[in-house]
Amino acid sequence: MKILLLGKDGQLGRELKRSLTPLGDLIAWGRSECDLANADSLYEKVVAAKPDVIINAAAYTAVDKAESEPELAHAINALAPTALAQVTRDIGCKLIHYSTDYVFDGSGTAPWLEDSPTAPLSVYGKSKLVGEQAIQNSGCNHLIFRTSWVYTKKGNNFAKTMLRLACEKNALSVIDDQIGAPTDAAWLADVTAQAIDSLASGVYHAASAGEVSWHGYASYLIANACELGFPIKVKLKAISAVTSEAFPLPAKRPHNSRLDCSKLTATFGITPPPWQQGVDRLLDHLHTQL
């Protein structure tokens, strides 16, 4: 099997390189090999690579910056997936793509299903939704995994920022009115490897089990980091829970980012792990780096 991976240097892309390497002939492209902002040359490049499966982990993910760069976000998150869907259909291969909880408006408290109504609040969410819809409407063989709150051992993410701040500051304020599930990119990469041969098609939610607010997530990280001997300065009672309004940002985020993953389990036999499991692994890894 010839697999073409786009976005090899991102959080998920790096984990996909690991999980896909044993499965066949892997061609991995980063921004320098293939710029997704240029959808025209993308089509030709993919045709020349002759893949059996295209895996698109590349995306414009700067959620706040997207509010002032809507055209670039649209080019990378909507036009590039449109071109990938066209070439997938034309050469008869398969496309695996990733999307986000930010396609929903975050209303209510019930976990979102794959066919729940979408209504993104941000430029990023809108651009990701257009990309999803283009793939679905193209008639190509595809899998789209919608995930949430992704982190990895490498790179910058909320978990590492919170741990750094907890070692530097005596008090922290963290949002507690956005609820979701932190998802380990390593797990999502393993899900992808498991699903790559499947005959299934369509959209699937793929996030960790359970739910937590950013405040609960930060408190869990910091409490466990303390036990592991990280040089934590902040006391747990000095981590204040605040509303989203206390942190005005350019892009609006959904309050309810819960994703119902029962379709993933029913189709692929994959049961998402509790969100704490991957976070514990992350802490163990960071602990060895101290």
Ligand SMILES: NC(=O)c1ccc[n+]([C@@H]2O[C@H](COP(=O)([O-])OP(=O)(O)OC[C@H]3O[C@@H](n4cnc5c(N)ncnc54)[C@H](OP(=O)(O)O)[C@@H]3O)[C@@H](O)[C@H]2O)c1
């Ligand atoms: N991160 C999250 O919390 C989250 C949540 C829900 C869904 N998702 C989705 O999950 C997928 C993977 O996200 P991630 O967290 O791995 O993102 P990431 O770490 O930001 O990686 C995105 C990758 O896309 C590449 N890229 C950006 N613009 C490009 C361009 N013009 N041409 C080529 N490559 C370009 C980046 O290249 P450089 O390395 O050169 O910048 C980067 O390697 C995305 O579809 C994202 O929308 C992420």
